[in-house]
Amino acid sequence: MSTLWVLGAGQLGAMLKQAGTPLGLDIRPVDIETDEVLPLAQDDIVTAEREEWPETAATKQLATHKNFVNLDTFPQLADRLTQKQWLDRLELATAPWFPVEEDTDADYAYQTLGERVLMKRRRGGYDGKGQYWLKQTENTAIPDDWKGLAIAEQAINFDEEVSLVGVRGKNGEKYFYPLTLNLHINGILYASISPLKRLDQYQSKAEAMLGKLMDALDYVGVMAMECFRVGDELLINELAPRVHNSGHWSQAGASICQFENHVRAVTNLPLAPVQVKNQSMMVNLIGVDVDYQWLNIKALELYWYKKEVRPGRKVGHLNFCSADISVLKQGLTELTLPAPYPEALEWLEKNL
Known part of the structure; x- marks a missing residue:
């Protein structure tokens, strides 16, 4: 199997590597600032954990490789002008x-x-x-x-914010995760919950929207679509041509997480329908120190990114997954975090 190189060595690159390891894949996230000569082979594959990147010694090597998947798509979706133009061209609803x-x-x-x-x-x-x-x-x-x-x-007076994560293979085969309900505070994602039965009525519409875009771009891999729900309508707010924060819950709550699905797609391995295990929720850790006592909480999984803790910086996340809603609610009561987390935890408890 060829090596899969990931342009970027942040938390998304680390989680792509983690997801590919059980498959026996050699996945190598690359620090975009490195000036070392990468041992890229002709049949290796390149993906990215970010939409755009500076021109450095490392990114020049990766971005000129013939097997960089979706290379032409990144600049089109990284620029909000061309992203919006794509949505209009495809007659996909947006603000x-x-x-x-x-x-x-x-x-x-x-x-x-x-x-x-x-x-x-x-x-x-x-x-x-x-x-x-x-x-x-x-x-x-x-x-x-x-x-x-x-x-x-x-400005859109929306009822709530939802997102859809989908994966598309090189043969056009597509699979989707259930819609995720998201809470943003000061523009930052603090919490997600999926699946929710009441969102099922919007699932097919969301899949048609994201699927149409991925087909038009001949996209391969995982893509995320953030939407405003206004009544019965969905308006696309942002697109991310990569694995996405609002899909992190899939690490605990799905048969194949978004990271493994992306790895499978770009390396041309078989895709399969996603089986949801149980009720899941995710809490982003933003500007807070790690507390390993969290591991005492039932149904909790900790992902710590080993970053320097700074205000407003994503430094980790917590996934919860259980068929017993009372276990999830109890976990929220045991989780002690500073403001504005009480708002996010109350929001999760209300939506379970």
Whole structure:
């Protein structure tokens, strides 16, 4: 079996390696800043744990390899302008939007999209960064350094946020995980829960939307689609051409986790339908120190990324999985975390 190289050596790369190890695969995440000469063979395969990357000695080697899967897709989805253009081209529902040009002013934004408009940097800016609100009641203006570098979206008064993770093989075969309900606080994902029976009614619609996009891009591997649910409608908010934070619950709660599915797809191994084991939930660990006493909590699995702890930084996550809802609820009561976690834990308990 060829070596699978992962552009990026963060937590997603580490979890891809972990998922591929039982399959006997040689998976090597690569620090994008390394200047060592990588021993890439002609029949090796390259994937990525991130949408975009700087030009370094390492990324040059990987990004010029003939077997870099989805290489042409990354720049199209990493740029929010071309991502939105793809959604419009495929007639997939998303928030009304327009590109912010050099001559765009706030009055045009309010006239076009309403009194509340969210600007997003075209590149980067995840976890609540790279966003700027225009509010007509506050006479907000567009800063000069946002012009030509952003898109503007209509503010959506959504009922809730959901995401769908799917996988597509080289032969076009597709499988999907159940919809996941997500809670963001200050733009950062704090908690997820899946599956939920009440979300079943939206599953086929979500699968058709993500499947249409993956087919159009001839995409291979795992892709995530974050959506706003507004009544019975789904509006696509963001796309991620990679394994995704909101799919982490699958490590405990599915027969094949999102990481193994991605590895299987890009190495052309057989895919299989996902079997959900039990009720799952995930708590992101953001700017908090590890506490190994968490391991005393029933149905809990800890993933610690071995990163320096800093405010707002994702440093790990907790997965819970059990057929007994009372066990999950008890686990939430035993989990002691600082603000704003009480809000997230209460949200999980309410949605179980």
